[in-house]
Amino acid sequence: MKLTHLQQLEAEAIHIMREVVAQFERPALLFSGGKDSICLVKLAEKAFWPAKIPFPLVHIDTGHNFPEAIAYRDELVARTGATLIIGHVEDSIARGTAVEEKGPNPSRNTLQTVTLLETIEKYKFDACFGGARRDEEKARAKERFFSHRDEFGQWDPKNQRPELWNLYNGKKAVGEHFRVFPISNWTEMDVWQYIASENIPIPSIYFTHQREIVERDGQLLANSPFITVMPGEKVETRTVRFRTVGDMTCTGAIASEASTMDEIIQEVATLRVTERGTRADDKRSEAAMEDRKKAGYF
Amino acid sequence: MEETFVTENYLNMDLLRFTTAGSVDDGKSTLIGRLLYDSKSIFEDQMEAIEKTSAQKGHGYVNLALLTDGLRAEREQGITIDVAYRYFATPKRKFIVADTPGHIQYTRNMVTGASTANLAIILVDARHGIIEQTCRHSFIASLLQxxxxxxxxNKMDLVDYSQEVFDxxxxxxxxxxxxxxVxxxxxxxISALNGDNVVDKSTNMPWYKGRTLLETLExxxxxxxxxxxxxxxPVQYVIRPMNEEFHDYRGFAGKVESGVFKPGDAIVALPSGKESTIKSIDFFGKHLDQAFPPQSVTLTLKDNIDISRGDMIVKKDHLPTVSQDVELMVCWLxxxxxxxxxxxVVRHTSKEAKAIIKDVKYKVNINTLETNEEDKTIGLNDIARIVIKxxxxLSYxxxxxxxxxxxxxxxDEFTNETVGAGMIV
Known part of the structure; x- marks a missing residue:
C-alpha cells in the first residue's frame, strides 16, 4: 500500500480543491490554456466526478493570445461541459482602468492584473484557483496553498498565514478573497509526467513546429501583429516549440524538435534553464514576479 | 544530466518531505544549495543570477545560500523571512524541502515546516557541538512526531575532519x-561548503563508513x-451530480487520513453513530478495491444516512474519541x-467548531524542556499544554x-488569522 509521488501530489491537489468548494461560496478556476491550468481542470474533473466541475473557468484574455490556445480552450470547455467566463483586457483599456504600455514590446501582463481583479469583483469570486507552482520562481517558493488577498487583491508576503498539516484556513473579511494553488508542490517535470500518464491533450504550440521568430534580448519571440520588429531585427522561420503558454508578446520559444510527449519529457529532463527563463515578463527585474504578485497578479 | 531520462523510474518514485533546522550560521542554506546543486536541480539561469549577486556583494565564492532567498527584503537584509519550499529529485525519490529560517519566529516556522515532514535534518556546527538550539530543534521535531x-x-573541515570531535x-x-x-x-x-558526504562520499574522512546525506535521504x-x-x-464534501445517469448518487468525498477502507466494510458515521456498509470506493469512473492513506477518493454507502461535511466515517473496530473536551499541546503562532x-474557532480535519480556552496547564521552556505551571502567558513561539471545550x-x-x-x-474569530497549532494529547 504505497502511492507514487505523483499519486500523492494528485491526492493532495484534489483534497485542496474539495476544501475550496466546501469552504467558499463562489470559487473559480483561472484558466490560461497553459499546461498547469490544464492539469487543474483534469484534477477538478477527478475531484468531483461524477458531478461536473462545480465552478466556472475564468480566462483573462489579453487579446494577444496564441490562436492555438484559444482553440484548445474552446474544445476543453465543450468536452468538460464547464462554464467559461472571459475577462477582456481590451474592455479594461476601453473603460480607462488600464492603459496600454508604450514601446516596441508593450506587454499586457500588468494590465492583466487589472482585468483579473475587475473580473473577480464583477462575479464576486471569493476563491480563485491558479496553476502556479513553487518551483517556478523564488517569490512563488514562499506562497501558500491558500493565499490570502486583501480587498485590493494584494499579496502581503511578510504577513502570510502559517499553513500546518493539511488544514487550510479560508476565513476572510467581506471584500477579501483567496488565491488557491493546488499544484504548489508540483515541478515542471511532474506536470509533464502527469499529462503524459493521464493522456491529457495539450495545445499544439507545445510541440515542435515551424514559426516566424524574432530574436530579442536572447529570447525567441513569435512574430505576430502584437510586436513591432525593430530595425536590425530579423524575422526568420525556425523550428521551435513553447515551454509555457502566455501572452504572445512575452512568451519565448525554444529551438526544439520534440514532437511527442515522450520527446518533450526527455527534453525537459535535460533542459538547463528554468521555464520562466523564457518569459520576458520575469526578466524585467530580480523582483519582477514578487512585485506583480503583491499587486494581485496570478 | 547527460544520461537518458527514464520515465518508468520517474513514475515509480516515492515522496519524502523533510525540513531543515539549524541556528543562523550553521550553514543550512548552504547545505540546501549544495543538495540542489550536486543533484543537478539548479538551472543555469538560477546559477547565473546567484553568481552575479555573489560577485556584486564581493563574496569569495558562489554563495549557494542566495538560492533560497526569494523576497526582496530577504536579499536586502540577508535574512530569510518565511518558510520556503524547494524541490529536487533523484531516480529513487522526489524530495520536498521545507526550508525554515533560523532566527526570529523560529519556532513558528519550524513547527509549520515540520507539520508535513517525514524527516528533519538538524545541523550542528562541529566547532560548537550540541547547543541549546540543537535541543530546541530536536524537541520541536519530536513534539511534531x-x-x-x-x-x-557540519563544518567538519574546520575541525580537521576529526573523528574524535564527531564521536x-x-x-x-x-x-x-x-x-x-524519535x-x-x-x-x-559533513561539510556543506565543500560538499563532503552531502552527495559525494568524502575523501577527507575515510574513517566514516556510513551513507552520505543524499543516500540517507533516499x-x-x-x-x-x-x-x-x-x-x-473525514468527509469534506458531498457529491450529488443530480443528472440522469447518476440520479440518486450521493458520494462522500474526502481523503483517507489513516487505516484502510474496502467495499463491504461496516462503518460508523461520527458524531451521529449511525451505521452502514461501504458500497463502493469511487475515483473518476473507477471502483477501487481498497483505499488507504493519503488517497483522495469518494465513498458511497448502502444506506441513505445523514452525513455531511465535518463528519467522519470510521470503522467499528477502532473508534476515535468523540468529545467536546480536548487537551492539547499548542504552539502559539x-x-x-x-x-x-x-x-x-478551531479547524480539525474537515470540521470547524467554536471553542473556548478552558485552562492553560503549563508552558514549556523549549530550551531546557522544563515545564512552568506558574507563568501562563502564552505568546508568539510559546509551547503550552492547554484544555479547550x-x-x-470532535472525533479525534x-x-x-x-x-x-x-x-x-x-x-482568531476577529482577525481570521491562524494563531495556534494544536497537537491533541
Whole structure:
C-alpha cells in the first residue's frame, strides 16, 4: 500500500480543491490554456466526478493570445461541459482602468492584473484557483496553498498565514478573497509526467513546429501583429516549440524538435534553464514576479 | 544530466518531505544549495543570477545560500523571512524541502515546516557541538512526531575532519535524545561548503563508513509512517451530480487520513453513530478495491444516512474519541497572546467548531524542556499544554497515534488569522 509521488501530489491537489468548494461560496478556476491550468481542470474533473466541475473557468484574455490556445480552450470547455467566463483586457483599456504600455514590446501582463481583479469583483469570486507552482520562481517558493488577498487583491508576503498539516484556513473579511494553488508542490517535470500518464491533450504550440521568430534580448519571440520588429531585427522561420503558454508578446520559444510527449519529457529532463527563463515578463527585474504578485497578479 | 531520462523510474518514485533546522550560521542554506546543486536541480539561469549577486556583494565564492532567498527584503537584509519550499529529485525519490529560517519566529516556522515532514535534518556546527538550539530543534521535531532525524555535524573541515570531535558530539546527542520520541536517528559528518558526504562520499574522512546525506535521504524507510490501523475518513464534501445517469448518487468525498477502507466494510458515521456498509470506493469512473492513506477518493454507502461535511466515517473496530473536551499541546503562532477563557474557532480535519480556552496547564521552556505551571502567558513561539471545550464534539485520536486526526489549528474569530497549532494529547 504505497502511492507514487505523483499519486500523492494528485491526492493532495484534489483534497485542496474539495476544501475550496466546501469552504467558499463562489470559487473559480483561472484558466490560461497553459499546461498547469490544464492539469487543474483534469484534477477538478477527478475531484468531483461524477458531478461536473462545480465552478466556472475564468480566462483573462489579453487579446494577444496564441490562436492555438484559444482553440484548445474552446474544445476543453465543450468536452468538460464547464462554464467559461472571459475577462477582456481590451474592455479594461476601453473603460480607462488600464492603459496600454508604450514601446516596441508593450506587454499586457500588468494590465492583466487589472482585468483579473475587475473580473473577480464583477462575479464576486471569493476563491480563485491558479496553476502556479513553487518551483517556478523564488517569490512563488514562499506562497501558500491558500493565499490570502486583501480587498485590493494584494499579496502581503511578510504577513502570510502559517499553513500546518493539511488544514487550510479560508476565513476572510467581506471584500477579501483567496488565491488557491493546488499544484504548489508540483515541478515542471511532474506536470509533464502527469499529462503524459493521464493522456491529457495539450495545445499544439507545445510541440515542435515551424514559426516566424524574432530574436530579442536572447529570447525567441513569435512574430505576430502584437510586436513591432525593430530595425536590425530579423524575422526568420525556425523550428521551435513553447515551454509555457502566455501572452504572445512575452512568451519565448525554444529551438526544439520534440514532437511527442515522450520527446518533450526527455527534453525537459535535460533542459538547463528554468521555464520562466523564457518569459520576458520575469526578466524585467530580480523582483519582477514578487512585485506583480503583491499587486494581485496570478 | 547527460544520461537518458527514464520515465518508468520517474513514475515509480516515492515522496519524502523533510525540513531543515539549524541556528543562523550553521550553514543550512548552504547545505540546501549544495543538495540542489550536486543533484543537478539548479538551472543555469538560477546559477547565473546567484553568481552575479555573489560577485556584486564581493563574496569569495558562489554563495549557494542566495538560492533560497526569494523576497526582496530577504536579499536586502540577508535574512530569510518565511518558510520556503524547494524541490529536487533523484531516480529513487522526489524530495520536498521545507526550508525554515533560523532566527526570529523560529519556532513558528519550524513547527509549520515540520507539520508535513517525514524527516528533519538538524545541523550542528562541529566547532560548537550540541547547543541549546540543537535541543530546541530536536524537541520541536519530536513534539511534531517526526519519525526520522538526521543529525548533520557540519563544518567538519574546520575541525580537521576529526573523528574524535564527531564521536563526542554523537555520544552527547545520543544521551540527550533519550528524552525524545524519535525512533530513528542518523549521524553524519559533513561539510556543506565543500560538499563532503552531502552527495559525494568524502575523501577527507575515510574513517566514516556510513551513507552520505543524499543516500540517507533516499533510503530512509517511510512507508510505515502512516497509521494503517485506525480507519478515518473525514468527509469534506458531498457529491450529488443530480443528472440522469447518476440520479440518486450521493458520494462522500474526502481523503483517507489513516487505516484502510474496502467495499463491504461496516462503518460508523461520527458524531451521529449511525451505521452502514461501504458500497463502493469511487475515483473518476473507477471502483477501487481498497483505499488507504493519503488517497483522495469518494465513498458511497448502502444506506441513505445523514452525513455531511465535518463528519467522519470510521470503522467499528477502532473508534476515535468523540468529545467536546480536548487537551492539547499548542504552539502559539501570533503576536496577539492567547486569551485564557477566550473564544476561538478551531479547524480539525474537515470540521470547524467554536471553542473556548478552558485552562492553560503549563508552558514549556523549549530550551531546557522544563515545564512552568506558574507563568501562563502564552505568546508568539510559546509551547503550552492547554484544555479547550468545543461547541460541538470532535472525533479525534491522539497526535502521537495519528498526525492528521490528532492535529488542529486555532483561528482568531476577529482577525481570521491562524494563531495556534494544536497537537491533541
Amino acid at each position: 517526526i519519525k526520522h532525524i538526521v543529525l548533520c555535524v 563526542k558530539i554523537v555520544a552527547k546527542y545520543k544521551d540527550f535524545s533519550k528524552t525524545l520520541e 525512533p530513528d536517528i542518523h549521524f553524519l559528518p 533510503s530512509v524507510e517511510i512507508e510505515n509512517d502512516y497509521n494503517f490501523v485506525d480507519a478515518r475518513f 501570533s503576536e496577539k497572546k492567547l486569551v485564557p477563557g477566550g473564544k476561538y 468545543t461547541a460541538s464534539p 485520536d491522539s497526535y502521537k497515534n495519528n498526525r492528521t486526526i490528532g492535529s488542529l489549528i486555532i483561528v
